[in-house]
Amino acid sequence: MTIYYHEGSKTFHLTNDQISYIFTVLQNDQLGQVYFGAKIHDRESFDHLVEIKDYPMAAYNFESNRSFSLEHLKQEYPTYGAGDMRYGAFTIQQNNGSRIANFVYESHRVYAGKPKLPGLPATYVEDEQEAETLEVTLIDQLTDTVLILRYTLFANLPVITRNVRFEQHGKEKIYLDRALSLNLDLPDRDYEMVQLTGAWSRERHLGIRSLEYGVQSIYSLRGSSSANFNPFLALKRPEATEDSGEVIGFSLVYSGNFLGQVEVDTYDVARVSLGINPEEFKWPLETGEMFETPEAVMVYSQTGLNGMSHTFHELYQKRLARGHWRDKERPILINNWEATYFDFNEDKILDIAQAAQKSGIELFVLDDGWFGTRNDDSTSLGDWFVNVAKLPDGLSGLGNKIEALGMKFGIWIEPEMVNKKSQLYQKHPDWVLQTPGRAMSQGRNQYVLDFSRPEVVENIFEQLKAAFTDAPISYVKWDMNRSITEAFSAQFVADEQGKVMHQYILGVYSLYEKLIAEYPEILFESCASGGSRFDPGMLYYAPQAWTSDDTDAIERLKIQYGTSLVYPISSMGAHVSAIPNHQLLRLTPIETRANVAFFGAFGYELDLTKLASEEIQKVRQQVAYMKKHRKLLQFGTFYRLKSPFEGNVTAWMVVSSDQKQALVGYYRVLQQVNDSYHRIKLQGLNPDFEYQVSLIDEKIYGDELLHVGLTVSDQSSGENHDHYNGANGDFQSRIYELTVS
Numbered sequence: 001m002t003i004y005y006h007e008g009s010k011t012f013h014l015t016n017d018q019i020s021y022i023f024t025v026l027q028n029d030q031l032g033q034v035y036f037g038a039k040i041h042d043r044e045s046f047d048h049l050v051e052i053k054d055y056p057m058a059a060y061n062f063e064s065n066r067s068f069s070l071e072h073l074k075q076e077y078p079t080y081g082a083g084d085m086r087y088g089a090f091t092i093q094q095n096n097g098s099r100i101a102n103f104v105y106e107s108h109r110v111y112a113g114k115p116k117l118p119g120l121p122a123t124y125v126e127d128e129q130e131a132e133t134l135e136v137t138l139i140d141q142l143t144d145t146v147l148i149l150r151y152t153l154f155a156n157l158p159v160i161t162r163n164v165r166f167e168q169h170g171k172e173k174i175y176l177d178r179a180l181s182l183n184l185d186l187p188d189r190d191y192e193m194v195q196l197t198g199a200w201s202r203e204r205h206l207g208i209r210s211l212e213y214g215v216q217s218i219y220s221l222r223g224s225s226s227a228n229f230n231p232f233l234a235l236k237r238p239e240a241t242e243d244s245g246e247v248i249g250f251s252l253v254y255s256g257n258f259l260g261q262v263e264v265d266t267y268d269v270a271r272v273s274l275g276i277n278p279e280e281f282k283w284p285l286e287t288g289e290m291f292e293t294p295e296a297v298m299v300y301s302q303t304g305l306n307g308m309s310h311t312f313h314e315l316y317q318k319r320l321a322r323g324h325w326r327d328k329e330r331p332i333l334i335n336n337w338e339a340t341y342f343d344f345n346e347d348k349i350l351d352i353a354q355a356a357q358k359s360g361i362e363l364f365v366l367d368d369g370w371f372g373t374r375n376d377d378s379t380s381l382g383d384w385f386v387n388v389a390k391l392p393d394g395l396s397g398l399g400n401k402i403e404a405l406g407m408k409f410g411i412w413i414e415p416e417m418v419n420k421k422s423q424l425y426q427k428h429p430d431w432v433l434q435t436p437g438r439a440m441s442q443g444r445n446q447y448v449l450d451f452s453r454p455e456v457v458e459n460i461f462e463q464l465k466a467a468f469t470d471a472p473i474s475y476v477k478w479d480m481n482r483s484i485t486e487a488f489s490a491q492f493v494a495d496e497q498g499k500v501m502h503q504y505i506l507g508v509y510s511l512y513e514k515l516i517a518e519y520p521e522i523l524f525e526s527c528a529s530g531g532s533r534f535d536p537g538m539l540y541y542a543p544q545a546w547t548s549d550d551t552d553a554i555e556r557l558k559i560q561y562g563t564s565l566v567y568p569i570s571s572m573g574a575h576v577s578a579i580p581n582h583q584l585l586r587l588t589p590i591e592t593r594a595n596v597a598f599f600g601a602f603g604y605e606l607d608l609t610k611l612a613s614e615e616i617q618k619v620r621q622q623v624a625y626m627k628k629h630r631k632l633l634q635f636g637t638f639y640r641l642k643s644p645f646e647g648n649v650t651a652w653m654v655v656s657s658d659q660k661q662a663l664v665g666y667y668r669v670l671q672q673v674n675d676s677y678h679r680i681k682l683q684g685l686n687p688d689f690e691y692q693v694s695l696i697d698e699k700i701y702g703d704e705l706l707h708v709g710l711t712v713s714d715q716s717s718g719e720n721h722d723h724y725n726g727a728n729g730d731f732q733s734r735i736y737e738l739t740v741s
């Protein structure tokens with residue numbers, strides 16, 4: 001890993017064994033982008049790649065030099081208005097109303113390691129040798145504003161992380177109207193854009209589209225990163241597949257409003273932008289103040305989407321997620337939400353917990369409804385003390401009884417919200433986000449607390465501390481069940497209202513940070529109506545997230561497949577729930593429900609006391625199976641093999657780092673009649689190892705499984721006289737175990 005600076009050509013080259021990232025100081029002292037991709041040899045100058053030619057009708061910067069046009073140059077961190085006709089990465093409004101800026105190179109420094117971003121989640125290093133950081137300082141002389149572009153190159157990963165800091169040194173107050181984290185001008189548009197799109201209960205479905213001239217974007221304006229779009233996009237070559245070809249992935253370590261955009265100009269340059277959504281954002285900077293953008297991560301892959309995902313998984317599992325639980329196998333839990341909803345008391349909970357304990361389940365999670373006077377969703381958010389009508393012995397009484405069974409105990413919270421029917425709202429009605437003179441939109445009967453205010457965060461922290469200290473809490477599910485509307489904070493004057501959305505998220509991060517510091521061994525699981533805030537920012541605080549409120553196994557194939565593009569398997573909360581499924585009324589075999597959920601942070605979400613004894617027996621077997629394979633499932637290398645978005649069959653697999661163990665999940669949605677033979681080519685195996693393959697009970701060499709494939713044809717696919725035999729019918733699945741002795 002080296003970060004070169006070539007004095008003569010004023011060129012930066014960040015390179016490791018896998019990638020090169022090159023940019024240079026242009027003739028006008030601004031920065032020009034040169035290259036991002038597979039590693040290339042270093043040289044003193046890459047000036048020949050800065051393509052300058054005399055374009056007709058272009059705006060140009062130097063008198064009598066028609067060829068230097070920002071409109072046609074690839075730039076590093078551009079702004080609109082002084083020659084570039086595309087969307088810029090930043091806009092600064094000055095006292096006189098001008099938005100023109102001219103940031104020129106001033107200096108740079110390179111150092112070992114990677115700095116923390118104050119108040120923001122970010123990837124990190126444990127040892128300074130793992131990465132090198134470059135900071136380039138630019139200055140706008142007229143306003144005396146300093147811009148620092150920060151790049152970290154990881155030694156052993158095809159990754160560059162970026163963030164930007166604005167510092168106002170000048171006397172006048174300026175306003176950041178746009179301050180993105182990343183801009184990348186790519187020299188052609190021969191890509192498809194990959195994104196994760198959805199809505200509640202169908203989060204992170206995979207979407208792929210060709211790049212067109214103009215702007216294509218993904219975004220959130222909901223205050224959370226959202227179920228609708230994830231803060232991730234990738235550009236893949238049209239011929240790239242899951243396993244081969246060039247892909248560049250872009251991910252934003254942030255949980256609030258974002259914008260991800262690819263602008264293709266009519267000269268075929270593709271400009272990628274990623275950062276805080278400029279809509280609803282305006283950040284004033286007085287003399288001496290600074291603004292730090294969230295971190296953006298760029299991943300380069302020459303081995304298709306799976307290759308990109310492996311890099312994201314490794315980085316996000318080991319160098320974004322933190323703390324006590326980062327490397328630990330996750331406890332198998334049972335959650336009472338779909339079992340009881342709000343309708344429970346201590347006896348009911350203990351009945352379920354006892355049944356769970358007998359099945360080997362390790363953690364009981366008490367979901368919504370344990371606090372205040374909450375019996376439905378109309379009251380008590382904000383009152384984080386126990387509902388004694390339901391739990392007469394308090395949270396501690398229940399927690400201790402569950403611990404006495406030999407299980408751990410966890411609870412649900414939704415700390416950012418308040419109901420009007422609550423003690424907190426009665427006392428502090430001005431603590432919600434609301435615009436003076438305007439109606440407040442409702443969402444699930446609740447309102448959003450103004451987390452941009454430190455005193456609000458402090459109050460919730462103190463309440464939660466009392467609850468967490470009182471009871472033996474090992475796990476916390478942190479929910480967030482509505483979007484932000486009428487965003488306005490009583491603490492800010494008029495020209496500061498554009499800070500609210502970002503400051504809100506900083507408040508959320510600060511509460512997480514305080515709780516983690518106080519309770520480092522609590523396992524946090526983030527949640528937002530299921531998967532509405534499944535993003536890298538959250539992963540920094542909570543190493544797992546509730547993937548979706550949709551617990552139907554067949555829907556989960558799509559949701560988990562899409563989520564795996566960026567997020568590691570250990571981060572995906574996945575539960576076996578009851579049938580008929582509560583979201584779709586679909587009936588699926590309990591084996592399939594588990595076979596899908598095994599590839600995640602596994603648990604149950606049903607009333608075990610209502611299961612027939614044969615089903616309880618199966619639950620016991622599943623729990624034992626998960627315990628046996630949990631390390632491999634949650635920390636092995638994951639490969640997507642067949643996409644649920646493309647056909648009737650989904651397949652994926654995990655492989656151990658020594659390649660001696662693998663599990664292949666095979667899922668068939670509908671039974672086909674008189675079907676053909678099927679094989680699936682596996683990935684990640686050692687071609688020279690001989691694998692014992694379960695279910696077909698054969699020893700097969702890795703090269704055969706990789707190149708010929710695993711035969712997965714179904715026995716039952718024609719005249720089906722012998723009725724249901726456990727392996728035929730719709731929604732069937734199986735897991736093949738591959739072992740090398």
Ligand code: DGJ
Pocket residue numbers: 337367368412479481527528529530531546548549
């Ligand atoms: C939404 C979550 O996603 C559910 O799992 C559950 O916790 C409910 N909220 C509780 O209100």
